[in-house]
Amino acid sequence: MGSCEDQGKQEIKILPKCMCVHGPIIVGAGPSGLAASACLSRHGVPSLILEKSDCIASLWQHRTYDRLKLHLPRDFCQLPLHRFPSDFPKYPSRHQFISYMESYASRFSIHPKFKQAVLKAEFDCVSGLWRVQTQDHEYISRWLIVATGENAEPVIPEVSGLDKFNGRILHTSDYKSGSEFKNQKVLVVGCGNSGMEVSLDLCRYNAIPHMVARNTVHVLPREMIGISTFSIAVWLLKYLPLKWVDRLLLLGAYLKLGNTDQFGLRRPKSGPIELKNVTGRTPVLDVGALSLIKSGKIKVMEGVKEIYRNGARFMDGQEKEFDSIILATGYKSNVPTWLKGQGCDYFTKDGMPKIPFPNGWKAKNGLYTVGFTRRGLQGTASDAVRIAQDIGDEWNKHNNCCCCKKIQVKIQVNSTEERCK
Helix, strand or coil, X not given: CCCHHHHHHCCCCCCCCEEECCCCEEXXXXXHHHHHHHHHHHCCCCCEEECCCCCCCXXXXXXXXXXXXXXXXXXXXXXXXXXXXXCCCCCCEHHXXXXXXXXXXXXXXXCCECCCCCCEEEXXXXXXXXXXXXXXXXXXXXXXXECCCCCCEECCXXXXXXXXXXXXXXXXXXXXXXXXXXXXXXXXXXXXXXXXXXXXXXXXXXXXXXXXXXXXXXXXXXXXXXXXXXXXXXXXXXXXXXXXXXXXXXXXXHHHHCCHHHHCCCCCCCCHHHHHHHHCCCCEEECCHHHHHHHCCCEEECCEEEEECCEEEECCCCEEECCEEEECCCXXXXXXXXXXXXXXXXXXXXXXXXXXXXXXXXCCCCEEECCCCCCHHHHHHHHXXXXXXXXXXXXXXXXXXXXXHHCCCCEEECCEEECCC
């Protein structure tokens, strides 16, 4: 990439279909993008959401398994300005959460442009505007809000011999139900919340899951004394240092679940909250898988050394045959693939803001991020409120001016100078 001065000397070429956006461009129509748009509307600021899929909350609609429920109580998962329906259960199901998202979009009249995959977004130093290219349009705005989140793309691990396996291999993003794996021996790679829940679901259909626990993991009960563990942690953090809260959570977990080390689930040296804040690794909230691990119905294995034609070799020397492999290896950000120029300088190579929570929501040149806090939907809500306030102040200060008035560059299409309309 050249400097701003170099860019000024070059002719700027754009796609034939050019659209000037009154207000921010938001990339992503998941909970983060919807929350940002709703909060902006409360400040009188219009926005445009670009979504590569054909629906809102596409991760929830297309890439989640049937039995999924929110791991946290609904009060910690609602978006700004709109609560969950009072008749929803404490832990809403996947279908209930999707219906909540749809009602949220309807209430705030949010209408994303679907099937608009962003190929490149870049700040134009000459005009002081963001230029966002999709497959058939270029959108121009004073502001760009990155709302694709931490879970944009599945993580596919590099496992020796994985391509040689004769059976079925899929990521949890393609897993729907254990009914597809009846009576099979299944290798589940990963012991996070997804790995635990998929293993639990497989057992309900008489499958025999072998769950790989290569790394250490904190397993906590979803509830203690009838109260969600997360609620207890939030309350304790108001009065005690983080390290003391971690110790109390681990004590409660030991009393309720026992010593998980003896079942192959070794705990990290750092406490669950400290680890979450530093690395983003979420503790497992047990919803029934641990009892099946104790009974031997879910078998915990060490790391995979190699996959072969009909099975796997493990780090401890064991070899076992499997019918299918499910990769419960999580997701990652895709920001580095499309955000270019000065914008990508604000993100790490892993696609996360370099500035940690709570100050990572704002960059420079009108660039914002929402949904990258590693604090779930609560972090998303916090970001959305701050972004809307910041943009709203600037919007009202300039009397709702259209960004088109600021465009001072010539746009040449087919050798004919045209204005961006």
